Amino acid sequence: MYRKSIETLSPYIPGFQPAMDGTVIKINSNENPYPPSPKVKELLGGFDFRQLRYYPDATSQPLRELIGAQHGLSSKQVLCGNGSDEVISLIFKVFFEEGDTIATPYPTYTFYKSVADIINVGVAFVDTAEDFAIDLQGLVNTGAKGIFIANPNAQTGRLLPLQRIEELLNNYSGLVVIDEAYIDFAGQESSACHLLGTYSNLIVLRTFSKSYSLCGIRVGFCLADESLIQAMDKCRDSYNVNHLSQVIAAAAFRDREYLEATVKRVVDTRDMLADELRNLGFTVYPSEANFLLCQPHGRSASDIYDYLKAQQIYVRHFDSPRLSDKLRIAIGTEQEVEILLRHLREYAGSDPI
Numbered sequence: 001m002y003r004k005s006i007e008t009l010s011p012y013i014p015g016f017q018p019a020m021d022g023t024v025i026k027i028n029s030n031e032n033p034y035p036p037s038p039k040v041k042e043l044l045g046g047f048d049f050r051q052l053r054y055y056p057d058a059t060s061q062p063l064r065e066l067i068g069a070q071h072g073l074s075s076k077q078v079l080c081g082n083g084s085d086e087v088i089s090l091i092f093k094v095f096f097e098e099g100d101t102i103a104t105p106y107p108t109y110t111f112y113k114s115v116a117d118i119i120n121v122g123v124a125f126v127d128t129a130e131d132f133a134i135d136l137q138g139l140v141n142t143g144a145k146g147i148f149i150a151n152p153n154a155q156t157g158r159l160l161p162l163q164r165i166e167e168l169l170n171n172y173s174g175l176v177v178i179d180e181a182y183i184d185f186a187g188q189e190s191s192a193c194h195l196l197g198t199y200s201n202l203i204v205l206r207t208f209s210k211s212y213s214l215c216g217i218r219v220g221f222c223l224a225d226e227s228l229i230q231a232m233d234k235c236r237d238s239y240n241v242n243h244l245s246q247v248i249a250a251a252a253f254r255d256r257e258y259l260e261a262t263v264k265r266v267v268d269t270r271d272m273l274a275d276e277l278r279n280l281g282f283t284v285y286p287s288e289a290n291f292l293l294c295q296p297h298g299r300s301a302s303d304i305y306d307y308l309k310a311q312q313i314y315v316r317h318f319d320s321p322r323l324s325d326k327l328r329i330a331i332g333t334e335q336e337v338e339i340l341l342r343h344l345r346e347y348a349g350s351d352p353i
Helices: 004-008 036-046 049-053 061-070 084-093 113-118 136-141 162-170 226-235 243-252 256-278 301-308 334-348
Strands: 078-081 101-106 122-127 147-149 175-179 200-205 220-224 291-295 327-330
Touching: 004 334, 036 113, 036 243, 049 243, 061 078, 061 220, 078 084, 078 226, 084 113, 084 175, 084 200, 084 220, 084 226, 101 113, 101 136, 113 122, 122 136, 136 147, 136 162, 162 175, 220 226, 243 256, 256 291, 301 327, 301 334
Parallel strands: 101 122, 101 147, 147 175, 175 200
Antiparallel strands: 078 220, 200 220, 291 327
């Protein structure tokens, strides 16, 4: 009954979702360890549930206006989606046809390939360097119709500097999608949003899942030239962002003070954890995200993963090339990180990991 290509399709596999019973430390999906803005709790406490019998704003217009104003853009340059994953799917639906190819560095966010496979778009992976630096010329040389770059990278945390993104845009006329799910942990000065007024082939993706601690409401958005947004608006699902998610996202977005304080707390803990992991013998790759990619040397990554899982500490292990000997550890609370380190020290004994 379904298309033949579905039989061989490899679906996107998210991080394991354990039952959160109060003893679990879940640092495998790059979630923010701190709650959303108190403004969200305040909003929900006084929410008029009768509003839910009406359809939501069909275009998320109030939220678009809020986001656009923050970035110095028109609301016509903003599109909201049911998580940034829906926006990614929409980009493929609107701008690529069966038989086209997109290029992306390897490793990267695996959802790009999952969506491409569904609509029979090819994916040209261009290997990063040993230190995971992106080969921009290699991406251009593929001749692909579009280039997708997660920045910071969703697996390594490495940041591609803004001037390198501009270099790419100056040498490539196809669609360039910069996925900035983790950009708040790198600093807004690193964002490709600054280039939107100059390059009409640029789409910048954002999400409320990471820095805003709102994975559960599924809201993402993209910023782009008005003509690109118009095309995507024609093809998105009707009422694609529910009313409650729209108002929660807006409340969190307005609370810049809380966002900045939470981000600083995560970054400080990230830097501390990186130092402690190095003391334990790990190679820790530089990260501008809310997680660390690290490589043990005395023990296998999969063994450490299994050991931590037995302690109800969930980190991420990818059984894929260049990552299978490494672990990706999201930044938890200070207390969670101390528990993680205590177990790693016990596991190591007197030997470096």
